[in-house]
Amino acid sequence: MKKFLALMLALCMVFALCACGGGGAAKTSGGPFAPDGPVTLIVAYKAGSGTDGPARILAQYAEKYIGQTVVVENVPGGSGSIGWSQLAASDPDGMTIGVMNLPNFNTTITEELGTYTTADFKAICNHVTETSIVIVRADDDRFPDLNTLVEYGKAHPGELRASTNGNHASNHLGAQLFAKSAGFSYIDIPQGGTADQLLSLRNKESDFTVVKLGDISGQESAYKVLGIFALERDERFPDVPTLAELGYYDKWVGASRAIVAPAGVSDEVISFYEDALKKTMEDPDYIAAAASFDTNFLDHEATAALIEEQQAAAEAQTDEFWSFD
Amino acid sequence: MLETLGLMGAGFINALTPINLLMMAAGVALGIIIGCMPGLSAAMGVALMLPLTFTMKAETGLIVLGAIYCGAIFGGSISAILIHTPGTPASAATAIEGYQMTLQGKAGKALFTACYSSFWGGLLSCISLYFFAPLLAQLTLKFRSAEYFWLSIFGLTIIAGVSGKSIVKGLISGALGLLISTIGLDPVTGAKRVMFGQAYFAEGINTTCALIGLFSMSQVFILAEKKIKERAQATKFSDKMSLTRDERKMIRPTILRSWVIGNIIGLLPGAGAAIACFLGYNTSKSFSKHKEQFGRGSIEGVAGSEAANNAVTGGSLIPTLTLGIPGESVTAVLMGGLVIQGLAPGPELFGKYAPMTYTFFAGFVLVQFFMLGIGLLGCRGFAQISRLSDAILIPCVTVLCCVGSYAIHKNILDIVVMMAFGVLGYFMRKLDLNTAAVVLALILGPIGEKGLRNALKSSGGDPMILFSSVVCWVLIALCIVGILSPMFMSKLEKKAEKEAISGTGEDIEQLTEEDSV
Numbered sequence: 001m002k003k004f005l006a007l008m009l010a011l012c013m014v015f016a017l018c019a020c021g022g023g024g025a026a027k028t029s030g031g032p033f034a035p036d037g038p039v040t041l042i043v044a045y046k047a048g049s050g051t052d053g054p055a056r057i058l059a060q061y062a063e064k065y066i067g068q069t070v071v072v073e074n075v076p077g078g079s080g081s082i083g084w085s086q087l088a089a090s091d092p093d094g095m096t097i098g099v100m101n102l103p104n105f106n107t108t109i110t111e112e113l114g115t116y117t118t119a120d121f122k123a124i125c126n127h128v129t130e131t132s133i134v135i136v137r138a139d140d141d142r143f144p145d146l147n148t149l150v151e152y153g154k155a156h157p158g159e160l161r162a163s164t165n166g167n168h169a170s171n172h173l174g175a176q177l178f179a180k181s182a183g184f185s186y187i188d189i190p191q192g193g194t195a196d197q198l199l200s201l202r203n204k205e206s207d208f209t210v211v212k213l214g215d216i217s218g219q220e221s222a223y224k225v226l227g228i229f230a231l232e233r234d235e236r237f238p239d240v241p242t243l244a245e246l247g248y249y250d251k252w253v254g255a256s257r258a259i260v261a262p263a264g265v266s267d268e269v270i271s272f273y274e275d276a277l278k279k280t281m282e283d284p285d286y287i288a289a290a291a292s293f294d295t296n297f298l299d300h301e302a303t304a305a306l307i308e309e310q311q312a313a314a315e316a317q318t319d320e321f322w323s324f325d
Numbered sequence: 326m327l328e329t330l331g332l333m334g335a336g337f338i339n340a341l342t343p344i345n346l347l348m349m350a351a352g353v354a355l356g357i358i359i360g361c362m363p364g365l366s367a368a369m370g371v372a373l374m375l376p377l378t379f380t381m382k383a384e385t386g387l388i389v390l391g392a393i394y395c396g397a398i399f400g401g402s403i404s405a406i407l408i409h410t411p412g413t414p415a416s417a418a419t420a421i422e423g424y425q426m427t428l429q430g431k432a433g434k435a436l437f438t439a440c441y442s443s444f445w446g447g448l449l450s451c452i453s454l455y456f457f458a459p460l461l462a463q464l465t466l467k468f469r470s471a472e473y474f475w476l477s478i479f480g481l482t483i484i485a486g487v488s489g490k491s492i493v494k495g496l497i498s499g500a501l502g503l504l505i506s507t508i509g510l511d512p513v514t515g516a517k518r519v520m521f522g523q524a525y526f527a528e529g530i531n532t533t534c535a536l537i538g539l540f541s542m543s544q545v546f547i548l549a550e551k552k553i554k555e556r557a558q559a560t561k562f563s564d565k566m567s568l569t570r571d572e573r574k575m576i577r578p579t580i581l582r583s584w585v586i587g588n589i590i591g592l593l594p595g596a597g598a599a600i601a602c603f604l605g606y607n608t609s610k611s612f613s614k615h616k617e618q619f620g621r622g623s624i625e626g627v628a629g630s631e632a633a634n635n636a637v638t639g640g641s642l643i644p645t646l647t648l649g650i651p652g653e654s655v656t657a658v659l660m661g662g663l664v665i666q667g668l669a670p671g672p673e674l675f676g677k678y679a680p681m682t683y684t685f686f687a688g689f690v691l692v693q694f695f696m697l698g699i700g701l702l703g704c705r706g707f708a709q710i711s712r713l714s715d716a717i718l719i720p721c722v723t724v725l726c727c728v729g730s731y732a733i734h735k736n737i738l739d740i741v742v743m744m745a746f747g748v749l750g751y752f753m754r755k756l757d758l759n760t761a762a763v764v765l766a767l768i769l770g771p772i773g774e775k776g777l778r779n780a781l782k783s784s785g786g787d788p789m790i791l792f793s794s795v796v797c798w799v800l801i802a803l804c805i806v807g808i809l810s811p812m813f814m815s816k817l818e819k820k821a822e823k824e825a826i827s828g829t830g831e832d833i834e835q836l837t838e839e840d841s842v
Contacts, residue, residue, distance in 0.1 A: 111515065
C-alpha cells in the first residue's frame, strides 16, 4: 500500500513537471536563414488573454510557412515587462520571436518598468491593429452624437465621467486625447480591465468611454458609437464620423500588436519571418480563423516606424498632458 | 428559463466526456486520501493540486478542484471513525459517534453512514447552487465602485469569522494581508508601491503562490518540526458496509435538516464545514427519537455531522462564483483557480461563460456519485493510508509546492515568494495567527481599495456616494451582521461542542483546534 501510494505521489509530480512544459533549440547560422527546430513566440500576457488568442491563431497557421512548430510561450507579469525583458535577453538566433503590444510596450518604458528600450528589438511585421472609438450607452438620450457630448462637457466642467482600462493605459490615452482636443474636462475612473470598464459604463457609473472596435463585438446593441479615432470611417460603422472630420483629434489612435525579434538577429532572420508571416496572413484559412480581430500586415520598416512613433508619443505625454489644470 | 434548462442539460453532456469522468474519479480519490490523513486539510489539498489544473480546460480544472474538495471533506470521516482522529476539522463531530460504533465492531456501518450522508448532503447542496448562484450573479450587474467597496468590507468581516478564537489575532492577520496587498502598481494613479525596483512585483503578490506557501508549505514545516511520528493504528473492520432499509429511513430527516444547516453555513462568510458538522450533529441529537443512542454510537449522529459538512461545499461556492467573496478557505483557493483560468467571478460566468459554468455545476453533481462509489468501494484501502509516514509525505508535499508555484508563470521568483509565505505561515501558526485571514485580505484588499477610491473620484470626493443606493445599505447591514456573527457563531459552536462532549465524556476540543485552515 505504501509503495503504491509513493508511486501515485511520484506520478502526480511527474504530471506537475509536465505542466511546466518547455522546449527550445539552438542553432548555428550561415546562409539564408531557416529555423531548424521549434520556434518560440513569446506573449507577454497570460494564456487566454486578448493578446494570446490572436497570437495562437497566427502561430498555428504560420507553421506551414515557417516549416517548424511554433510554440507560444506565455510570460505574463509586470504589465508585460517581464515577457519583453525575457524576449530582449533571448539568444538572437532567430529561434525566439515575440509579440509587442503598442502602446502598452511604450508605457512600460516611460513608467520605467522595463530595463529595455526600443533599440533592444528589431521589427518583423505588424499583426493586429485595433482602432479606438468613443462610446456611450445605447439608451443615453443626452448624447445623440459626439458634438452634444463635447458641448455637455464644456457646459458642465468636471462632471462627465469616463471609465478607463487603467491609469495611463491605452483607453485612458484615447479619452485624454479626445477631451484635450475638444477642450473639455472629465473625471477618469480607472477600472484595470476592458470588461470592467464596459460594465462601469453600463451600470451608469460613467457617461462615456473609449475602447477598441473589437471590444464591443457581439454586444453592439448595448452601446452607441459616437466617433472613431481614424483617418477614414470604418466600413462596419459607416455612419460613425471620425474625430478628425468633426474637428477633434486628427490622428489614428488605437493599439497594435507587432511581431519582433531581439535586436541582435541578422537581416536574414527578419526577412525570413517577414515573408513567412506575410504569406500566413494572406492564407484563406488564416483569414477565416482570424475573422474576429483586425489583421493588419505592415512590413518591417513600417512596423519599426510605428514603434518609434508610438514611443515618441508616449514620451511626449508629460504630467501636463494627463491633467486639466 | 428554457435557455437556462438547455444550458444545464448541455452542461451534463459536456461534463460526461471521458477525460472529465476520469478527472472526477481521480480528484475524488485524491481528495479522500488527503482528507483521511490527519494534518492535511481540504484547503491545503486543493492549494497543492491547483497548479496541476493550469493546463487543463477551465471546466475540467474546476471539476478536479471541486472533486478534491468534496472528497477531502468526506475523507476526514474515515480517520475520525476508525482512529478517533478527524482527518480534517470538518469531521470533528463525526469522531464522537463514529468511533463509538467502531469500538462496538460496527465500523463498516459507520463508514457507510458517513459516505451515504456525505453523498446526500453534497447532492442536495448542488440544488441550491443551481438555484441561487445565477440570481446572485444578476444582482452584481448593479454593483458600482461604492458597492464593491462595501462588498470587500463585508468580505473582510470574514476575518473576524475565520479567526474564531481571538478577534484581535484575526484582525492582526487581516491587517498583515491588507498591507501585503498594497504591493505593486497603485490601481488608480499607477504609482509604484513597495516594489523595490522589481518589475516582478508590478502586478502585486501572486495570490496563488502566497496561498500555496501559507496553506501547504507552512504545514510541511509544522510536520517536519514534529518529527516523524507514528500514527495510531487503524482498526481493521470486518462487518458489512451497509444500512438496513429502516436505518436509511431513520436518517433521512437528519440528512435533510443537515442539508439546510450546511447550506446556510456555507453561504455565510467565515463559517465553514468545521462549524457545520457540530451544528448538524447537535440538531440531529435534539430531533432524534433515539436520544439514548447518542454517545453510544448513533448512526443519526454520524449522518447529521457528515451531511452538514458536505452540504457546505455547494453553499460556499455560491458567493465565491458570483461575488468573488469566498465562503470559506477552501473556496478561496478554488477562486484562485478560477482567476488563473482567466475567469472572473460575477455575471459573466452566467452569461458569456455559462456553458463552462454549467459544465462545472454538472461535474459537481457527478462528483457526488463518484464520492459515493469510491468511498464505499475503497474505504478499506483508504483506512490504511491514514497511517502513511510523514517521511514520505513531507518531501512529496515540498516538491509539489515548488513545482506548483513555478508552473504558474514559470518564474523562479515565484518559488521564492511561495517559500517566504511558507515561513511566514509557519510563524503565524506558531503565534496562533490566522493564515486564511491573510489570503482573504490579499484577495479583498485591492477590490476594496479600487472601489473606495473610484467611488470618491466619481463623486468629486463626496463620501455620501458610499451610502447612495439600496444595495449599499444592504451590504452595510450585512457587514454589521458579519461583525456580530462570529461572536454568535463561537457561542453556538461552544455550546454544541459542550453538549457533544457532555454526552460522551470524550475530549474532542483539541481535535477541532488542530488545524483551523
